[in-house]
């Protein structure tokens with residue numbers, strides 16, 4: 001009779017996962033910027049909640065920035081497998097990718113882990129180039 005299930009816990013993990021992929025993609029962008037002028041579109045990693053997914057998704061600069069401008073939105077490969085209906089809804093569908101928006105607790109988590117939050121941004125300003133060692 002118990003209704004307590006894996007639901008809530010799993011959702012949270014999905015949110016963390018997606019935030020992790022988002023951070024990886026921010027690094028991808030950083031690296032392309034350091035090596036030279038990023039050649040757009042850049043190939044990013046699908047930001048769906050599946051930790052075994054390494055699908056590549058290519059976005060133009062405008063597309064990437066527009067997804068990043070909202071901490072709750074992520075881009076995923078354009079198919080149902082990369083979309084988790086319990087945790088998000090599809091905002092936009094294109095041939096190359098879908099944009100999904102996290103809802104509820106996952107949305108709050110996504111905001112919390114936003115790599116472009118104010119704190120992150122100002123720490124980057126203080127250390128524009130981090131030297132190792």
Ligand SMILES: [Zn+2]
Nearest residue numbers: 046048053082
């Ligand atoms: Zn995926």
